[in-house]
Amino acid sequence: MHYQVSKENDRYVFRTSSxxxxxxxxxxxxxxxxxxxxxxxxxxxxxxxxxxxxxxxxSPPFLRYILVLVLFAAVFLGANTFVFRDKSLEAxxxxxxxxxxxxxPGILTGRSETISFDRVHSVDVGSRQxxxxxxxxxxxxxxxxxxxxxxxPGLGEVEEFVTLSLLLTDGSERTIYAVxxxxxxxxxxxxxxLKEIRSFLNM
Numbered sequence: 001m002h003y004q005v006s007k008e009n010d011r012y013v014f015r016t017s018s019x020x021x022x023x024x025x026x027x028x029x030x031x032x033x034x035x036x037x038x039x040x041x042x043x044x045x046x047x048x049x050x051x052x053x054x055x056x057x058x059s060p061p062f063l064r065y066i067l068v069l070v071l072f073a074a075v076f077l078g079a080n081t082f083v084f085r086d087k088s089l090e091a092x093x094x095x096x097x098x099x100x101x102x103x104x105p106g107i108l109t110g111r112s113e114t115i116s117f118d119r120v121h122s123v124d125v126g127s128r129q130x131x132x133x134x135x136x137x138x139x140x141x142x143x144x145x146x147x148x149x150x151x152x153p154g155l156g157e158v159e160e161f162v163t164l165s166l167l168l169t170d171g172s173e174r175t176i177y178a179v180x181x182x183x184x185x186x187x188x189x190x191x192x193x194l195k196e197i198r199s200f201l202n203m
Contacts, residue, residue, distance in 0.1 A: 002016055002017065002018040002177075002179055003015065003016035003018065003177060003193065004016070005193055005196065010094060010095035010096045011092060011093065011094050011095070011096075012092075012093040012196070012197070012200045013090065013091075013092050013093075014090070014091040014092075014093070014176065014177075014193060014197070015088050015089070015090045015091075016088060016089055016176070016177050017087060017088045017089075018177060018178055018179050018180075019088075019089040019104075019175065019176060019177060019178055020178055021128045021161040021163050021175065021178035035080060037079075038075075038076050038079040038080040039076060041075060041076075041079050042071075042072045042073075042075040042076040042079065043072070045071065045072075045075045046068045046071055046072045046075070049067070049068060049071055050064060050068050053067065053068075087105035088105060089102065089103065089104055089105065089176060089177075090102070090103045091103075091176045093197065093200050093201070095200070098116060098117040098118070099114050099115065099116055099117065100114070100115045100116075100117070100120070100166070101113070101114045101115075102114075102115070102174060102176065113174070115166070115168070115174070117201060118169075119168050119169050119170070120166050120167070120168060120169075120201060120203075121167045121168060121169045122166075122167045122203065123164070123165070123166055123167070123194060123197050123198050123201065123203060124164075124165055124167055125162065125163065125164055125192060125194055126162075126163045126164075126165060127160060127161065127162055127163065128160070128161045128163060128178075129158060129159065129160045129161075130158070130159045130160075131158050159180060160180070160181045161178045161179065161180050161181065162178070162179050162181060162190050162192070163175050163177065163178045164176055164177035164178075164192050164193070164194060164197075177192065177193075
């Protein structure tokens, strides 16, 4: 299950890290993990910092190495903790105020939107499908991955998502959950809190 729910008196809280129905990039998580990406960023920052210190003729030289090591550790930990961290969407359904507060994560701070119950027309399940376009790029990534003994399965396959969305009276929608159907099959429909949310909203 890719989501968590909790009930607190007149509040129903829904949290999930699966809220984007987006096709997989060739920069796949199997190749560019959070730690590896943080290391690349820290290395780039340290190289730039060392060049600046070298041009400024900062001495003694061993001081440059110490500063670069400290900078690498700080950037790596900061990027891994704040920039490339696992991010979650939170939707709080509040019967007391008759509002839904949706919070989307950001790099440092997220953005949020408060929606009145009266603006919600329905809660529906949908689907989205993505067919790979950059086949050459995908083949290139697969070859590099295979050479390193870490092939990326499913990178060139058609991707299908099941989504859970709030449809508003103005015709717009807010997707709060999107789960990928691996290989087009899930062994049955993925679990969705559809009935619970509809019941909470009296729909």
